[in-house]
Amino acid sequence: MNLERLPNEEKLSLCRKYYLGGFAFLPFLWLVNVVWFFREAFLKPSYTEQLQIKAYVKRSALGLLLWVAVLTTWITIYQHFRAEWGEVGDYLSFTIPLGIP
Amino acid sequence: MNASDSDEDIYNERSALVRSESPALPSYIPDSDLTPPNGTPTKRLKAGISRRPGAAAADGGGSDPEVEAEEEELTLKYGAKHVIMLFIPVTLCMVVVVATIKSVSFYTEKTDQQLIYTPFTENTSSVGRRLLNSVLNTIIMISVIVVMTIFLVVLYKYRCYKFIHGWLILSSLMLLFWFSFMYLGEVFKTYNLAMDYPTVGVIIWNFGAVGMICIHWKGPLQLQQAYLILISALMALVFIKYLPEWSAWVILGAISVYDLVAVLSPKGPLRMLVETAQERNEPIFPALIYSSAMVWTVGMASPNETQRSEPDEEAEQSDGRAEPPSRHSRLLPEDEMEEDRGVKLGLGDFIFYSVLVGKAAATGGDWNTTLACFVAILIGLCLTLLLLAIFKKALPALPISITFGLVFYFSTDFLVQPFMDNLAAHQFYI
16 A cells, blocks of 8 residues: 555545554554654645644554553563562463573 | 364465465456457567556557567566565565574474374374375365365355455454464563563554554555565464474475466466456455555556455465566656556465475474575576566466475485585585
8 A cells, every 4th residue: 555646535534544443452553653654744745634644643653652651661560570479470471481580 | 272173274265265366467457447458469468568548559559679679678677676576575484484493492393283184194103104194184185275276266256255355354363363372472482581461462462453454454565565474474384383294395296286287277276266357357356465566557546445455365375376567668658657566476375485494494404404495495486487577477486486495405405414514524625
């Protein structure tokens, strides 16, 4: 799918759908949105829909940052305290490393 | 992991789809409705130029040898570019598979679990028995593939598109979620990392959902290509794990032969699929093929998009339908922009190439064998694309590459390797 060849309304619609889709716990979708539409939103000469696309890209970036913060925090907490949590830690674990640290 | 039937289904669908996948012939290009009727001089088709009806008609009139030579040159030049465009994804796929095989031991562990399509075990006492079992396994596997292919062609003929799409979606769902979940688990176990369910859930959910969106709907081209490469690699890894040793090699050989027959013989299912699609003026399952460039037609944005977004797992599954590139001749005055269709290669080809190289990495002596197979496959791909540029019709991409790969594997493993080892042992440099 090449953005160059889409009419502007369709670009806007696509950007919007990606933005809305990201709310289903899909920060990756927001990342794709930001990267893919970045040039369209900020580096192209302006056209009517560009303002809205810019808004969507900015909001996607915001959502992405939020998710990254939350995930990083959680992963840090988990990795640090997993051993101490005992049973709860094991219950949460998908893989448990073997051996003695 | 239990090798459940669903794995089989995936395989079947994929390989079956592969079979049924038929590449579009040059005249079959999406905007074929623009093309003039068959009366068009073959010279235009020969040069592989995409259609612009008015210009084509005008072009067809004056058959200038100079013009023709220039067009041929253009075709060859772009043919070379397309070879490179295919080398990269094929290489990437093989690299992913080999890297996984070499690092994650799960995929090379001996397991007694086998797919139900290869029911005969290879843990037999005698060599003859083992050989017989592997041949029987191959026969079963190939017949399953043939049946699935014919089923697919029948479905396509009777326009059961919903069924096909549903099948494809189910199969890619399985690959994107279940197999990647397993893969991630094994990678974490190999590197002895702790990982919790919530994080894994988020990762797999994101990977799978964005994958489904990119492959079956609309997404950035590079991301779609990346996903196609990844799912081919995952599929290849499953095969490497669950196909018994000798059966795998015999299956590879048999599939190349089947591919040749199915695509080139007049009654082959894949050929019938191509012809049916041609009659209906439809693209053949575009989503299941790896495409190296965007197809677009000047002034016809929508047909392109709909065809792009058609879920075509089957097409992807199809092995080796490389579509010839069509290029706008710059001699046509009204064509300002280039239409570079790129070359398409079925996902099944990716899978079987990677199976060959992965098996070589898993069971071969050392890196010599792996590299030899890798080079052999690329050479085969090159030759296939060359033939494609010459014949300009759908060709099977498996036979040449797999043949070279098999030859190189066995000769390297049994001849070159011991030779090199001996030389090294005796410190004899040549």
